[in-house]
Amino acid sequence: MGEEVALRVRNLRVGFGMADPVVRGVSFEIAPGECLAIVGESGSGKSVTARSLLGLAGSNARVSADRLELVGHSVLGLTEPAWQARRGKDVGLVLQDALVSLDPLRPIGREIADSLRLHTGLGASARAARVLELLDAVGLPDPEMQVQKLSGQLSGGERQRALIAAAIALNPPLLIADEPTTALDVTVQAQILALLERITGAGTALLLISHDLAVVSRIAHRVAVMHDGVLVETGRTERVLGSPGHQQTRRMVAAIPADKPRGTRLSAADTPDPPSIPSTPRRPDTAIDSVPEIPPNNTVVLEAIGLSKSFRRPDGTRQLAVDTVSFALPRGSTLGIVGESGSGKTTTARLLLALLTPEHGEVRVFGQPWSTASEKTRRALRPGVGAIYQDALGSFDPRWSVAEILSDALGLGRQRRAPQTTARLTTLLDEVGLAATVLPRRPLELSGGQRQRVGIARALAGKPQILICDEPVSSLDVTVQAQVLDLLDDLQRERGLSLVFISHDLGVVAHVSDQIAVMRAGRSVELGPAARVFAEPQHPYSAQLLAAVPRLSV
Amino acid sequence: MARLQLPVLRPLRRVLARLGGAVFVLWAVASVTFFAVRLIPGDPAQAVLGGPGSQASAEALASVNAEYGFDQPVIVQYFAQLGRLATGDLGRSYSLNLNVGPLVLSQLGGTLLLAVLALALAWLLALALATWSTQSGRIASRVGSALEIVAAALPHFWLATSLIVVFSIWLGVLPPISTGGALGLVLPVLTLAIPLAGFLGQIMRESLLRALESPFVLSARARGESERGVRWIHALRHASLPAISLSGWAFGSLISGAVVVETIFARPGLGRTLLNAVTLRDVPVVIGVVMIVAVAYILMTLLTDAVSRLVDPRLRLS
Numbered sequence: 001m002g003e004e005v006a007l008r009v010r011n012l013r014v015g016f017g018m019a020d021p022v023v024r025g026v027s028f029e030i031a032p033g034e035c036l037a038i039v040g041e042s043g044s045g046k047s048v049t050a051r052s053l054l055g056l057a058g059s060n061a062r063v064s065a066d067r068l069e070l071v072g073h074s075v076l077g078l079t080e081p082a083w084q085a086r087r088g089k090d091v092g093l094v095l096q097d098a099l100v101s102l103d104p105l106r107p108i109g110r111e112i113a114d115s116l117r118l119h120t121g122l123g124a125s126a127r128a129a130r131v132l133e134l135l136d137a138v139g140l141p142d143p144e145m146q147v148q149k150l151s152g153q154l155s156g157g158e159r160q161r162a163l164i165a166a167a168i169a170l171n172p173p174l175l176i177a178d179e180p181t182t183a184l185d186v187t188v189q190a191q192i193l194a195l196l197e198r199i200t201g202a203g204t205a206l207l208l209i210s211h212d213l214a215v216v217s218r219i220a221h222r223v224a225v226m227h228d229g230v231l232v233e234t235g236r237t238e239r240v241l242g243s244p245g246h247q248q249t250r251r252m253v254a255a256i257p258a259d260k261p262r263g264t265r266l267s268a269a270d271t272p273d274p275p276s277i278p279s280t281p282r283r284p285d286t287a288i289d290s291v292p293e294i295p296p297n298n299t300v301v302l303e304a305i306g307l308s309k310s311f312r313r314p315d316g317t318r319q320l321a322v323d324t325v326s327f328a329l330p331r332g333s334t335l336g337i338v339g340e341s342g343s344g345k346t347t348t349a350r351l352l353l354a355l356l357t358p359e360h361g362e363v364r365v366f367g368q369p370w371s372t373a374s375e376k377t378r379r380a381l382r383p384g385v386g387a388i389y390q391d392a393l394g395s396f397d398p399r400w401s402v403a404e405i406l407s408d409a410l411g412l413g414r415q416r417r418a419p420q421t422t423a424r425l426t427t428l429l430d431e432v433g434l435a436a437t438v439l440p441r442r443p444l445e446l447s448g449g450q451r452q453r454v455g456i457a458r459a460l461a462g463k464p465q466i467l468i469c470d471e472p473v474s475s476l477d478v479t480v481q482a483q484v485l486d487l488l489d490d491l492q493r494e495r496g497l498s499l500v501f502i503s504h505d506l507g508v509v510a511h512v513s514d515q516i517a518v519m520r521a522g523r524s525v526e527l528g529p530a531a532r533v534f535a536e537p538q539h540p541y542s543a544q545l546l547a548a549v550p551r552l553s554v
Numbered sequence: 555m556a557r558l559q560l561p562v563l564r565p566l567r568r569v570l571a572r573l574g575g576a577v578f579v580l581w582a583v584a585s586v587t588f589f590a591v592r593l594i595p596g597d598p599a600q601a602v603l604g605g606p607g608s609q610a611s612a613e614a615l616a617s618v619n620a621e622y623g624f625d626q627p628v629i630v631q632y633f634a635q636l637g638r639l640a641t642g643d644l645g646r647s648y649s650l651n652l653n654v655g656p657l658v659l660s661q662l663g664g665t666l667l668l669a670v671l672a673l674a675l676a677w678l679l680a681l682a683l684a685t686w687s688t689q690s691g692r693i694a695s696r697v698g699s700a701l702e703i704v705a706a707a708l709p710h711f712w713l714a715t716s717l718i719v720v721f722s723i724w725l726g727v728l729p730p731i732s733t734g735g736a737l738g739l740v741l742p743v744l745t746l747a748i749p750l751a752g753f754l755g756q757i758m759r760e761s762l763l764r765a766l767e768s769p770f771v772l773s774a775r776a777r778g779e780s781e782r783g784v785r786w787i788h789a790l791r792h793a794s795l796p797a798i799s800l801s802g803w804a805f806g807s808l809i810s811g812a813v814v815v816e817t818i819f820a821r822p823g824l825g826r827t828l829l830n831a832v833t834l835r836d837v838p839v840v841i842g843v844v845m846i847v848a849v850a851y852i853l854m855t856l857l858t859d860a861v862s863r864l865v866d867p868r869l870r871l872s
Binding site: 054085086091092100102104105106107111150166 | 792
């Protein structure tokens with residue numbers, strides 16, 4: 001019996017320095033050919049758990065367990081050389097973004113051959129032949145061409161395949177994949193998941209670490225939900241997702257936006273049975289099956305007319321980043337722009353904000369010229385157009401406190417502690433669900449969700465009617481993402497905001513939008529009511545994107 | 555056709571751009587030096603005739619003024635000087651009555667030797683310090699960082715005198731002045747290398763730590779790479795990149811440091827030649843030395859660029 005598991009963990013505890021343990025008594029096992037997913041929010045201890053299984057938790061980590069067995073051998077208290085003999089041979093590791101997880105200075109062929117060099121007596125030509133086999137096995141076309149390339153020359157999906165090839169070079173019985181698809185576009189994510197599934201199909205045990213339930217539900221046989229250093233729930237994927245027993249699991253299931261109607265609350269953590277409790281519908285026309293092309297009696301507040309913009313490539317030729325994009329945004333509605341990285345979404349956002357000038361076409365705001373107006377004219381209108389960015393941290397001056405950031409946005413400069421200023425700041429924070437206690441803090445001292453809320457508060461300071469949101473939730477955990485999406489929804493309802501919501505995640509876009517524009521290679525290939533695009537996509541590319549959206553497969 | 559030419563044209567364009575940049579730097583150096591030397595008080599004709607103490611007659615001064623063109627407007631003298639430089643003519647020394655070209659070249663070797671040895675030693679010391687202090691625990695890291703800061707802050711003149719006191723006067727193992735042998739090189743090279751090693755070490759240690767914490771190092775460890783392999787195959791290569799880029803600048807600073815060091819250790823070289831020439835207001839020699847140093851600096855920058863491209867294949871891509 002004991003020989004049949006690839007990995008057995010009993011009561012694993014990991015702590016750093018003198019602090020309380022971050023992993024507090026975790027037990028699980030994985031059989032050959034099985035995929036177990038550990039799912040949890042950032043800081044739940046899942047990555048630390050994964051690294052402890054390779055003896056790589058760090059030099060100041062205290063790791064203890066009742067049992068820790070890799071293919072039948074105890075690895076508790078192994079010396080460093082003994083660990084080195086096992087890593088790569090008995091267990092492989094795939095990390096998140098292969099751009100930084102493969103040495104950017106070495107050709108990928110060398111990186112992949114490393115395990116062979118370290119653990120086998122193969123000669124250089126035998127190693128080279130095996131590398132080509134591996135690249136072929138992970139589905140990289142033209143292996144001979146690829147081995148000489150640096151990771152920076154490959155696309156995100158190709159890099160991730162190369163990284164997986166490096167991890168499975170010696171066919172380790174256990175593969176650990178820590179957020180292997182998080183940095184990838186949905187369609188590429190689907191391909192990588194299929195590849196991992198094929199690897200488990202061949203008998204490799206796979207430990208999948210992820211923050212995203214929907215992603216793992218595609219390939220995991222069993223799911224373990226981690227919260228605060230403990231596995232709060234473990235079971236067959238269908239069971240855990242279908243009838244979640246623990247509150248944390250329910251919160252994470254409810255937070256998945258795909259397939260939830262517009263207006264459904266995602267972050268109803270405290271309700272006992274959260275899935276699909278629609279909040280009072282904001283307007284009758286937002287029901288999933290009856291969104292008209294343009295809601296009646298609504299004026300268009302933002303209009304893009306045939307926008308084009310190109311950039312110069314390093315070799316001097318020009319690349320069209322945005323190619324004749326047109327749409328109209330009625331007051332109080334949301335336009336979702338979805339597409340993969342490099343499709344021109346962010347360039348479109350900058351054109352809409354008039355941070356870039358279009359080469360052709362025009363942007364009009366409140367029916368007035370915007371992109372063609374002078375910056376002096378625009379400046380008077382700018383408070384009406386707010387912006388929220390993906391990297392909230394990077395969009396703040398790190399030395400400024402929240403109070404300074406917001407009072408600056410209110411047009412009061414950085415002056416502090418005038419009573420009426422504090423009152424206005426408190427009101428502003430209240431609107432985004434933050435307490436006044438964050439006022440003296442600096443951006444680095446806030447959590448990811450708090451930062452994004454401050455970013456939204458800053459955007460609201462000018463009392464905008466239009467908000468341009470560029471990937472506002474992409475760097476957040478699913479449950480935090482759910483709270484921010486709900487906040488945007490509330491604000492829209494209360495203030496009648498018009499939103500342009502840009503994301504690579506069709507699930508998120510479909511949940512928040514009235515209209516959806518699908519972008520590919522700078523062109524808007526499909527534009528229509530969200531429900532229609534979601535239910536019956538007209539363009540094959542939209543259909544492809546849609547098929548790749550992670551949703552709970554139960 | 556155009557497509558065939560393109561791969562050839564691109565490096566050619568890069569070389570031309572570099573060459574243009576080099577010519578611009580040389581012009582700027584020549585111009586700044588020309589006008590800066592004018593600001594030294596005193597009569598240039600006096601300098602030609604042996605300095606203010608020589609009590610030259612009015613006729614002698616006038617004939618020198620006419621011969622050297624000192625009676626012309628400054629701007630005319632400037633263009634005449636540029637014209638001579640453009641043809642490679644560095645002129646004649648006022649004080650030594652020698653051609654500046656051969657004079658400067660004869661002094662170049664000693665200074666170059668000093669700078670190259672100091673640069674090499676600084677690299678070795680910095681690498682050793684960075685490697686040791688990042689792998690031997692927290693105390694080593696503190697000690698290493700403190701050593702680097704102190705070393706980087708040491709002024710050359712103080713370090714030189716201290717080394718002489720310790721090694722020549724107390725221990726008596728090394729000569730205090732350069733005697734021409736290899737032993738005489740030790741103290742000057744140490745004087746130049748130690749501050750630079752502190753500076754390079756700080757940069758290397760920081761980038762080494764960053765590389766050691768990066769995901770690709772974690773990936774390498776997960777493949778079973780040893781600590782030594784992680785360092786030699788991955789981390790040190792990343793750590794050396796910023797230090798390589800700075801070595802061009804460091805070389806320039808070594809040559810200016812040579813002015814002090816050559817004077818203290820009484821070594822012949824460009825530094826001492828320059829100091830004497832400035833004191834005697836010997837404009838052609840000053841300009842000659844500065845031009846040679848500028849050329850050496852440009853060549854060194856090109857060399858560090860080439861080495862960077864060798865170590866970092868990403869630079870070879872576009």
